[in-house]
Each structure stands twice: as structure tokens, then as C-alpha cells.
Amino acid sequence: MLIKTDVIVLKKSKFGEGEAILTLFSKKLGKVKAVAKGWKKGKGKNSTTIQPFLYGEAVLFKGKNLYQISQMDLKNSFYKLQEDVIKLGYASYILELTESIIIEGQTNNRLFETLIEVLTEFLSKKSDFITLVKAYEMKLLVYAGYKPEMNICVCCGSSELDKVKFSSRQGGIICRKCFNTDPYAMNISTITMNVIVYLMRTELSQIAKLKIKEEIRKELDKIIKNYIYTQIDKSEFKSLIFLEAIETLK
Ligand SMILES: [Zn+2]
The missing domain is CATH 2.40.50.140 (Nucleic acid-binding proteins)
Incomplete structure (x- = not known):
């Protein structure tokens, strides 16, 4: 057939x-x-x-x-990705991450379209590709069924969120009363929380023009990476090891 x-x-x-x-x-x-x-x-x-x-x-x-x-x-062919080794490294990470999360025989058209869209945005000189990677990670998590809870405490449902942490194991933010449910829960600033929600909701073409401040990006990076590793039970990505090796050569 x-x-x-x-x-x-x-x-x-x-x-x-x-x-x-x-x-x-x-x-x-x-x-x-x-x-x-x-x-x-x-x-x-x-x-x-x-x-x-x-x-x-x-x-x-x-x-x-x-x-x-x-x-x-x-x-x-997305051949032009080859022109910039760092861009190619991040684009390779996007493929590797997608490959690790999708399941054989299970269609996911929203994710398919988003993957093509993010790679197309990568080719645009105006796009900030580091921001695009963060946006794609969040959209991938949502479309693959790993959407983190960002509005209420994922443990008890409380909306009293004067002080929160992000728990990769629980799958979202937890309130002060629930801190003891996950000793590995990470501190998260309100602005990083808002950025995560923004990345999940907003169109890629709009996000592409945005540049995230270095300190927020670092926190975002740490939280998303930890969340992905915990949720999909993976400990490394070849493409990220490659990117780190390049960074040390700089
Ligand atoms: Zn709680």
C-alpha cells in the first residue's frame, strides 16, 4: 500500500x-x-x-x-541552516528534541506545522533564534501533552500564589504550602512565569522578533531544561553537547 x-x-x-x-x-x-x-x-x-x-x-x-x-x-531542504554553525546546532536540537518526544504511529499535526514554522523562522535574519528555541520547546511540550500548570498550584489547586516554586516532578508551579512535596522544586520569578505563559500562547512569528533579557533567559533555560529532562526521562542531547563544545572554543 x-x-x-x-x-x-x-x-x-x-x-x-x-x-x-x-x-x-x-x-x-x-x-x-x-x-x-x-x-x-x-x-x-x-x-x-x-x-x-x-x-x-x-x-x-x-x-x-x-x-x-x-x-x-x-x-x-532548509539548506541555508548550514551557513551558521550555532544556528545549525540549535536547529539540530529542535529535531533531536522532537524525535525524542513524539511517538511512533501517533499523528500530531499541530506539532508538525509548528516544526516547519520554527525552522522557516530560523532562516529569517530578523528572528532571534534563541528565543525561537524556547518558544518551540514550550509549544512542543503543550502539543505533546506535557503542558505545565502555570495558573494554580499543581498540587492543591490553590490560587494563592504569593510565593511559588516550579516543580518539574509535579508538572508546574507549587504554592508555599506544597513546597515539601518536592525538595527539588526551583525558584521562579514572576516575570519568568509570565514569559512561559506567553511562549505557550503566542504565535511563533510574533515571538521571533522578541529578545529575552539574558538573566530571564538563564532562568527560563534552567527551568525548561529541567522540566524536559524530568518529563521525558532523558539526560542529554547530542546537539546540546555539541553547542557547549563550540561555546568553550569561543
Ligand atoms: Zn499547593
């Missing part, structure tokens, strides 16, 4: 001689693994190497175990 669907390549792993296994995020099938064998770009003769970030309409068919890509009409 042939399935025609929009896909984006999230990951490529080697598989035998001249073949690769691709992890795709597809609109109709969710996350799927597919073999790229004899794949040709469009109808031309020259086969193009399939790389992560390629976005297009693919025709997939189910082989014995894996899907195979029989055809792909390219919509965007």
Missing part, C-alpha cells in the same frame, strides 16, 4: 552499504522509520543525499519491516 504524506527527516542512521535508515516525522503516520534506497529527488536522474531537515511530500510503502521511500517532492 502506498501512502502519500508530508514528511520531515529528523534523523539519519547508516544501514548497510549505501543505505540509510531515516527517522521521519510524517503527517499521516506520526514518527516512522524508513529505508532510503534508490531514492531520487523529484523525477530527475540525480539522486540527492537525504539529510535531516529535508521536508517534502513523500510516497512511502511498507516493506517487510520498515517503510521505504519511493518518491519525494521536495518542499524545503
Whole structure:
């Protein structure tokens, strides 16, 4: 059976001689693994190497175990991301994070559209891509079912929030009375709380123009990272290790 669907390549792993296994995020099938064998770009003769970030309409068919890509009409290669190594590092993190959170066989069209949108915004010179990463992280969490509670205490439901902490384990803010439920809960400023809510609610194109102050970004970074690691039970991302290595070379 042939399935025609929009896909984006999230990951490529080697598989035998001249073949690769691709992890795709597809609109109709969710996350799927597919073999790229004899794949040709469009109808031309020259086969193009399939790389992560390629976005297009693919025709997939189910082989014995894996899907195979029989055809792909390219919509965007996001090739220009290669021009800036830091930008490419963050864009790679976006793919890696998406790959770790989405589930095989489960569609998520809102997330699919948001992924294409964030990568497109990445190409714009006017966009602040660090802000975009934060926005994408929050939207991904919401669309994948990990929305943190930011309005009331996630433990007792209280709206008396004169002093709060953020608990990754509980999944949101906790009030003073509930501090003892999570010894690892982190301090969070009101402004960081508001930024998180803003990032979850606002259109990416609007967020892209925004530059978050360094100190708020640091707090945001710490909280979101801790939340992601706790919720999806992952301890590292290759792309972030790569980015840290580059930062130390500066
Ligand atoms: Zn409480």
C-alpha cells in the first residue's frame, strides 16, 4: 500500500552499504522509520543525499519491516541552516528534541506545522533564534501533552500564589504550602512565569522578533531544561553537547 504524506527527516542512521535508515516525522503516520534506497529527488536522474531537515511530500510503502521511500517532492531542504554553525546546532536540537518526544504511529499535526514554522523562522535574519528555541520547546511540550500548570498550584489547586516554586516532578508551579512535596522544586520569578505563559500562547512569528533579557533567559533555560529532562526521562542531547563544545572554543 502506498501512502502519500508530508514528511520531515529528523534523523539519519547508516544501514548497510549505501543505505540509510531515516527517522521521519510524517503527517499521516506520526514518527516512522524508513529505508532510503534508490531514492531520487523529484523525477530527475540525480539522486540527492537525504539529510535531516529535508521536508517534502513523500510516497512511502511498507516493506517487510520498515517503510521505504519511493518518491519525494521536495518542499524545503532548509539548506541555508548550514551557513551558521550555532544556528545549525540549535536547529539540530529542535529535531533531536522532537524525535525524542513524539511517538511512533501517533499523528500530531499541530506539532508538525509548528516544526516547519520554527525552522522557516530560523532562516529569517530578523528572528532571534534563541528565543525561537524556547518558544518551540514550550509549544512542543503543550502539543505533546506535557503542558505545565502555570495558573494554580499543581498540587492543591490553590490560587494563592504569593510565593511559588516550579516543580518539574509535579508538572508546574507549587504554592508555599506544597513546597515539601518536592525538595527539588526551583525558584521562579514572576516575570519568568509570565514569559512561559506567553511562549505557550503566542504565535511563533510574533515571538521571533522578541529578545529575552539574558538573566530571564538563564532562568527560563534552567527551568525548561529541567522540566524536559524530568518529563521525558532523558539526560542529554547530542546537539546540546555539541553547542557547549563550540561555546568553550569561543
Ligand atoms: Zn499547593
